[in-house]
Amino acid sequence: MPKIIIDGQKVECRPGVSVLQAALEAGWNIPHYCYHPGLPVVASCRLCLMEMKMPHPRTQEPVWAPKLFPACHTPAKDGLEVRFDSPKVRDSQKHVLGPDVLPVILPRDLVSDFDDLGHPMTRLG
Ligand code: FES
Numbered sequence: 001m002p003k004i005i006i007d008g009q010k011v012e013c014r015p016g017v018s019v020l021q022a023a024l025e026a027g028w029n030i031p032h033y034c035y036h037p038g039l040p041v042v043a044s045c046r047l048c049l050m051e052m053k054m055p056h057p058r059t060q061e062p063v064w065a066p067k068l069f070p071a072c073h074t075p076a077k078d079g080l081e082v083r084f085d086s087p088k089v090r091d092s093q094k095h096v097l098g099p100d101v102l103p104v105i106l107p108r109d110l111v112s113d114f115d116d117l118g119h120p121m122t123r124l125g
Pocket residue numbers: 031032033034035042043044045046047048049070071072073
């Protein structure tokens with residue numbers, strides 16, 4: 001069973017699952033939209049982006065990569081370390097769910113209803 005680290009916590013996951021699926025099964029509440037376990041992965045909505053440690057090209061020391069990766073499209077390999085609980089990830093989620101994008105994926109009247117029910121940007125802080 002692969003063991004990965006999510007937000008500093010060790011998580012044992014089923015072989016062959018994505019980081020997103022592993023995180024969801026372990027109880028994380030990761031925003032996602034285009035992912036469904038029964039469908040091919042398209043990784044197009046960018047809601048599940050995460051930070052991931054990778055070997056530095058010169059030192060080979062594991063460091064946080066400068067870009068974000070889609071958790072739904074990243075296999076949960078043994079020893080992998082990722083984080084969702086970071087300002088960079090939250091900024092990305094706010095951008096994806098922000099006023100520029102939300103009206104595109106939801107009808108205008110639903111966007112205002114959505115605000116009344118607690119806009120995701122509010123919940124993301
Ligand atoms: S859930 Fe859409 S990119 Fe991962």
